[in-house]
Amino acid sequence: MRRMTARPANAHQARLLKLLRDQGPNSRAQLGDQIELSRSKLAVEIDRLLETGLVVADGLAASRGGRRSHNVRLAPGLRFLGVDIGATSVDVAVTNAELEILGHLDEPLDVRDGPVAVFEQVLAMAGKLKDAGLAEGFDGAGIGVPGPVRFPDGVPVAPPIMPGWDGFPVREALSQELGCPVMVDNDVNLMAMGEMHAGVARSVRDFLCVKIGTGIGCGIVAGGAVHRGVTGSAGDIGHIQAVPDGRPCACGNRGCLEAHFSGAALARDATEAARQQVSAELAARLETHGTLTAVDVAAAAAAGDATSLELIREGGTRTGQVIAGLVSFFNPGLVVIGGGVTGLGHTLLAAIRTQVYRQSLPLATGNLPIVLGELGRTAGVIGAARLISDHLFSPA
Amino acid sequence: MRRMTARPANAHQARLLKLLRDQGPNSRAQLGDQIELSRSKLAVEIDRLLETGLVVADGLAASRGGRRSHNVRLAPGLRFLGVDIGATSVDVAVTNAELEILGHLDEPLDVRDGPVAVFEQVLAMAGKLKDAGLAEGFDGAGIGVPGPVRFPDGVPVAPPIMPGWDGFPVREALSQELGCPVMVDNDVNLMAMGEMHAGVARSVRDFLCVKIGTGIGCGIVAGGAVHRGVTGSAGDIGHIQAVPDGRPCACGNRGCLEAHFSGAALARDATEAARQQVSAELAARLETHGTLTAVDVAAAAAAGDATSLELIREGGTRTGQVIAGLVSFFNPGLVVIGGGVTGLGHTLLAAIRTQVYRQSLPLATGNLPIVLGELGRTAGVIGAARLISDHLFSPA
DNA sequence: AGACTTTCTCCACCGACAGGACAAAGAGGG
DNA sequence: CCCTCTTTGTCCTGTCGGTGGAGAAAGTCT
CATH class of the missing domain: 3.30.420.40 (ATPase, nucleotide binding domain)
Incomplete structure (x- = not known):
């Protein structure tokens, strides 16, 4: 499968992508109700998104007393990888573009083994999820680590419980390995984002x-x-x-x-x-x-x-x-x-x-x-997927 | 003097007004360097601001090796009232549109005397500043009170040290008395805004x-x-x-x-x-x-x-x-x-x-x-002026 | 079958904005 | 003093984003 290459061209498209992510398939009319944009302009932007392949047609919706609406949805083949590295365990999950978990693995791990060993394990887990047919590749990945992160470049800084990680270019290294954009954040922030996206918050x-x-x-x-x-x-x-x-x-x-x-x-x-x-x-x-x-x-x-x-x-x-x-x-x-x-x-x-x-x-x-929290150990991986999707669904 | 009635019509005008507030008189060229807007569009927006009277021409600037630039500045007659009510004292100041203090009074006060008595004193102080020729009226006022405030409507809520103020419609009442827009906030927040505008922060x-x-x-x-x-x-x-x-x-x-x-x-x-x-x-x-x-x-x-x-x-x-x-x-x-x-x-x-x-x-x-802090007791009143100017210099 | 609703598309028009041409006003050199 | 170069500001035109109305398409309901 060809991986996602396009990004939204403007703020409207970004907005539309996020609406589709958070609400699933929607008709043009439904989207129009939630966005301050005329029907005509909306149609133009959706056509452009259809051209890029980020969005696809999704059949007809039930009628609400008039002409039936043509739904659109995010490309069903999009896959995000969510990784939540804890001190003693790691969670890895694959989601679709709507951030629904398609597969989830957790394994024990010692973060003190250092980034090289940890990423070997993480990549192996991602490979298992791929082999299970859940993804042919990833369009983006979010990574949570149990320590402070210099957010813009995705590098842990002076993490107390992660000796060997200080200054390791997590974002760059994983982006290289996975061949897709990567964002890195503190695991707690990702849990918060997860609960905000799909949990109690x-x-x-x-x-x-x-x-x-x-x-x-x-x-x-x-x-x-x-x-x-x-x-x-x-x-x-x-x-x-x-x-x-x-x-x-x-x-x-x-x-x-x-x-x-x-x-x-x-x-x-x-x-x-x-x-x-x-x-x-x-x-x-x-x-x-x-x-x-x-x-x-x-x-x-x-x-x-x-x-x-x-x-x-x-x-x-x-x-x-x-x-x-x-x-x-x-x-x-x-x-x-x-x-x-x-x-x-x-x-x-x-x-x-x-x-x-x-x-x-x-x-x-x-x-x-x-x-x-409502999401348990999935909060972190959902937050991770949310992090990278927020990034990818923003104008380049 | 006719009081300010106009508000910026769009985000560009708002941006320009804030630049002029924070930096004083500026030429079109200088403004153009700081705003992502073509010279032509910039000129149009400035012309419109000149028409509203919010901005006036301010003579020629020194040449920088070419044609001398025509400066513009915020209307010199604009006046903001900054009020910082503490537990045991009150500060009242008049500023121009650049938030420079033109006059400043402080008096002892007991906030427990309740809003009616306090505002009587504040209005008297404002009157003194007017009588001193510093203002003929106010285009806006910012008020700080020593307790929590429901910000959108400017009403103190359950303030521990201000019995009698709970639920008192400070914003509405003062707006009525002063005949100008009013914003209310906690005194500490205003101090922070003051130090951010003109102090150490x-x-x-x-x-x-x-x-x-x-x-x-x-x-x-x-x-x-x-x-x-x-x-x-x-x-x-x-x-x-x-x-x-x-x-x-x-x-x-x-x-x-x-x-x-x-x-x-x-x-x-x-x-x-x-x-x-x-x-x-x-x-x-x-x-x-x-x-x-x-x-x-x-x-x-x-x-x-x-x-x-x-x-x-x-x-x-x-x-x-x-x-x-x-x-x-x-x-x-x-x-x-x-x-x-x-x-x-x-x-x-x-x-x-x-x-x-x-x-x-x-x-x-x-x-x-x-x-x-660098501003001492002026931090609160500068922050108050900043608060109302932020409000007035935003699109209506 | 006809009336009404809802969805979507097409088109004409408006305003925002960029960018170039040009005019105005100055500095500096010969 | 004239000429050139620089900077500032204005004008004009072309482009693009965006609105809103007309109307077609596709339903439901009586």
């Missing part, structure tokens, strides 16, 4: 997306756009002080949020509790698995283990303290909680909510939903 | 502006635009918890930043120190003035009083702790410190800097200036 223009996995980060969406900060490190809330003179953190300070609550901290606390025989439930799991993770704590809590519940509640409270400050500062319309620890579910959510509603100003919390 | 697109006065607030500028949050309360950092189980705060919580450091807290601490005879310097000032304010602490510190220095240092450390979190979160390119306590100067600044540089991530602080 649909149509919300100002919100925070807190991702609690191995570490803790926060995607910031202001006015419908991701705020990345001047060096791409915005949202790095894991090292905000949550406990004065608290636990030592890898960053050199004490009391960082991440030192007190995160996937890694929770696993450590649980192991400690198991070893000290504080919790029989956890001790049994340690015996079985040889090591404990957040998943074990979630399972133990679900089984009613008091120690696990207390660990989750305390972590939620710490996290809630920090989020409370961010809510006062940023005044979002929504807070989304996601990431690996989402399995901790409503115990965690309740602790966070309690703390935020107690500490933040009533005006800021009055109508503030705090909810779990 | 010129040409910075992402920065924080921390105003420490009676209370503490923070203006947030993201991508060159003020972020106000969904309910207009963004930047309300005074009630972020700075000290776990710290002092009780008026908001009902404990350990709020504002309870530990602000103009009001500092005055209280100083009075306490004077009463307890910890500081002879402060005790003497209490004797003389009957009451102590931040100004007394600043003076005592300047005179070498150890207690005052320590109070400032501790306050700066607390503030720095909170700012450190915000810096990690927002990753700004600049932090501006301003407000009434700016008089505390470099002792305060040093304490804040130390804490931020210690606690925030190196990537976020690596190239982060933390500086005092």
Whole structure:
């Protein structure tokens, strides 16, 4: 299959492509209702898009009491690759132009193995998806990495948990390997974009997306756009002080949020509790698995283990303290909680909510939903596909 | 004088008006260099602006080796009123269309007297400036109030320190009284806009502006635009918890930043120190003035009083702790410190800097200036004038 | 079958804009 | 003082983007 080469020639075409992406097949009339453009002009632009091959005819729609409309849709052969690299696992998915997931793989991985090893694995996973017949090639790829990224050129900068990645030209290297345009961003930002595109944050223009996995980060969406900060490190809330003179953190300070609550901290606390025989439930799991993770704590809590519940509640409270400050500062319309620890579910959510509603100003919390993400581990890859499609569906 | 009635008819005219506002008189050629428009089209738009009276001819400029250029400038009779209402004082200034201050008054005031009394005073001050021959009327006014504002309609909402203002239609009422368009915003946001227009934050697109006065607030500028949050309360950092189980705060919580450091807290601490005879310097000032304010602490510190220095240092450390979190979160390119306590100067600044540089991530602080505001108490009124001019210089 | 609706296309007209030609006004050199 | 070069500003024409109306195409409903 010939890969996508054309780009929208102007802002109107870009707008139309994004409408078709977000809403699927549409008739000219439906599109005309949503765009400030006369029918005639609209027809011209759609004809041009049809010529480029980005858009194809999609049969007749049902009549609404008059002449039946001719639908158009994005080219069905377009394929985006979404990659979400975490600290200990990676998700790779193929989507069509409407950002629907056609195939999704996840594998364990150690990001500390460095970019070369990681990309070998990622490319192999992409190859598997191709071999399964889901794509013959990719028109674009979005990549999320667990650290700060200099966004314009797609290069990680000084990532604390990714030694060996500093300055590696991710965008350029992958673009070369895949033979298509690539965009790179922080994994948390992509999760936020995913939830904004297809999750709980649909149509919300100002919100925070807190991702609690191995570490803790926060995607910031202001006015419908991701705020990345001047060096791409915005949202790095894991090292905000949550406990004065608290636990030592890898960053050199004490009391960082991440030192007190995160996937890694929770696993450590649980192991400690198991070893000290504080919790029989956890001790049994340690015996079985040889090591404990957040998943074990979630399972133990679900089984009613008091120690696990207390660990989750305390972590939620710490996290809630920090989020409370961010809510006062940023005044979002929504807070989304996601990431690996989402399995901790409503115990965690309740602790966070309690703390935020107690500490933040009533005006800021009055109508503030705090909810779990809706997309789970697909949020990142959908966000990645969204990132590259936003790029490709903009005038060149 | 006939007041401004016209508004720019399109985006080009708006762009030209803003260029003339920010750069003063300009020739067509100079304007053409900064705008993506052909000379012919540019000339047409300028002619139209000349017809409306918003812009006037301003003589010939010096030759640059060829034909001398005909300058144009914004109508010299345009007048904006900038009002910055604080908790205990009010600033009122008149500017021309280039936002240069032609006259400036400040008076003490108690915002708790309610909107009616306050506006009576403000209108009287505006009248004085008129009587001084600085204006015959106003083409627009910007108003800053010390509390959250529902921005689109210019109404304070649930302002903690402004009982009696909740829901008062400030914009509508003042527009009626002054007979000109009015825009209302939080005083901190206006300070940020002022420093962005004419102060230290010129040409910075992402920065924080921390105003420490009676209370503490923070203006947030993201991508060159003020972020106000969904309910207009963004930047309300005074009630972020700075000290776990710290002092009780008026908001009902404990350990709020504002309870530990602000103009009001500092005055209280100083009075306490004077009463307890910890500081002879402060005790003497209490004797003389009957009451102590931040100004007394600043003076005592300047005179070498150890207690005052320590109070400032501790306050700066607390503030720095909170700012450190915000810096990690927002990753700004600049932090501006301003407000009434700016008089505390470099002792305060040093304490804040130390804490931020210690606690925030190196990537976020690596190239982060933390500086005092440059405009002092004019920042608010310049920001207010800027606010209304941005509004008036946009297509209707 | 006829009336009404909805969708889409065609066409004439308008305004936005670019770019070149040209005029005006100055600098500088011989 | 004349000539050339430079810069600025105006005028004119051609092009393109875009609107809105007329009308054809293709339905539904009575």
